[in-house]
Amino acid sequence: MDVIPSIDLLQGNAVRLQHGDFALLTTYGDPEAVLDALDVPRGSRLHVVDLEGSRSGRPAEVEAVRRLARRDLRVQVGGGVRSVADARTWIDAGAEKVVVGTVAADAPEVLRAIVDDLGAERVIAAVDVRDGVVRVAGWERDARASLAEVLARVEALGIGEALVTDIRKDGALRGPSFDLYRSLGTKLRIIASGGVSTLSDIVSLARLGVDCVIGKALLDRRIDLREARARVATPNAIPERIVPCLDVRDGRVVKGVSFANLRDAGDPVECAMRYESEGADELVILDISATDAGKRTALDTVHRVAEALFIPLTVGGGVRSIEDFRALLRAGADRVGINTAAIRDPSLLARCAAEFGVQAVVLSCDAKRVDGRFEAIVRSGKEGSGVDAIEWCQRAEELGAGEILLTSVDRDGTNIGYDVELLRAVSSVLKIGVIASGGAGQLKDFREAIESGGARAVLAASLFHDRKLSIGEVKDYLESEGIPVRR
């Protein structure tokens, strides 16, 4: 799949609009200087939008496009192509392809004339969608035809590619509309546009067989073009992990809602063995006992589970020191999660990473929505720390955490879905992986955590424990939705 850099032009400058609003404008300067700065390689496709053209209905940035086309780039230009003459103007300026929007949706006879004149291979149909309805004329009115009708018409003309933009997502960095791209049901090669703001977005689109243009995220250096292209070359190389979790107290598995109302739920060794045989990729044990006696019991529990388990085992809960960390590794844990103690003394993460390797260090972060931001919560979800959860996770990565186990305190035990916004906010600023935790209730929750949230692993406790879903069902579902899992 391809990742196509995109620049919007206005009065000779590279700019971005938010939600298509000319009042919400960011200027990035001379387009050639911008391409140099972004290190766009020779031979790359380049998507150019003539914003004045899209507003006025006449090509405006002909000179700028002529300069860009001379740079050994395969330029595709859109914005305001309303006639054969407009389309010709761009091809004559050196563009490889013309992106046709409004007339593709609203004037099929003009689209046909453009295809007859240029050839279908030089035409990309652009379809802008808001709430499932095609919008035209610089997003200012509804098209006469439905989305399905427009795509069918484009396909019938022999055009191979359609650029589908979700207007609500454009420039907002909230992630593309995976549901929209899933629902298109067309043989056209689809280029996604709008909301693509993380590497994970690009990988998720590639898994759906969808190319994408990236503008704002590239300009803002949120995405590195070369890295993105390397990732989409093999989007299914690494399977996403399904991670059952056992909350353990006094040698028994327990489960509560939002860290309260605990109830007994069985023997940890039996649970662990069942999960491995069902295909669990890893097991997490969270020790929620508060006392020293409870901690000693937990070590014994970890030891007994490790004896029976041949998948990676991560253990967290009440880890206060290097000695606690070492004791859990000795008991058979492969990785240890640190939560409260690391917030109180962040150097603990660095010391554990130096002693045991970053692969053994998991930052367990419980986050809660407080006054419009995410706050890291300590002491088993009981107490605010005043620390911003997203900044804390970034800091933990620098200190040597190998992965983040990110639990939404608001969602924990509710089964209403992971907090995708939280996951996205954290995963998009980290190189290391995020394990999504808190709120899994149905199959689509697992998909959204990975696809939109950027999680590299999805954790659930009560859902698996109560056999509402099996690990196998989750894997079957994710695979059917194009997300790779271990078999």
Add this chain to the structure above:
Amino acid sequence: MSVVLIDSPVANVANIARALRAAGADLLVTKDADAIAGARKLVLPGVGSFIAAMQWLQANAIDDAIKRAVHDGAALLGICVGHQLLFDLSYEMGTTPGLGLVRGEVRKFEGPLPVPQIGWNKVTSSVLPEASYYFVNSYAALDSPHAVARADYGGPFVAAVQNGRVFGVQFHPEKSSKAGLQVLRSFVAWT
């Protein structure tokens, strides 16, 4: 089948011991150079730093003991950093020579993916069961004439090697569920 597991302090010996026993091994866990030199079947584990692991082997004369055992026809299985130690050299912090029992060099991953690799990765092989195995590594051999299994982490790397009776697996068979246990069972049963 009798197997000698080298009791390296820079390894997760307990987990590997448990998995080898589950795979049918009659296990001796030791760091005694004579016992290692006389073994018919040897397992060399290792995690963390190549240099630290190699220095420990040398300080305890276990590098020579391993080579002697292999020369006398013993079968050897290296796991993770134990697998890396089998190669000619590693570029971890400068260059450090390895045991030289298989051809190739160990390098840091340089692809676009986060390092270390922590997780399951699909292995293609004509020798091992084709499955996903569990990896934890920042370094790997990118190629080797003795490669018998490969995987990809932002670029291809060697997942397993075989040179005569010397085997190495970059992944952790003891953490790779059924497929990993199958690899250990095959080694334990191999004659």
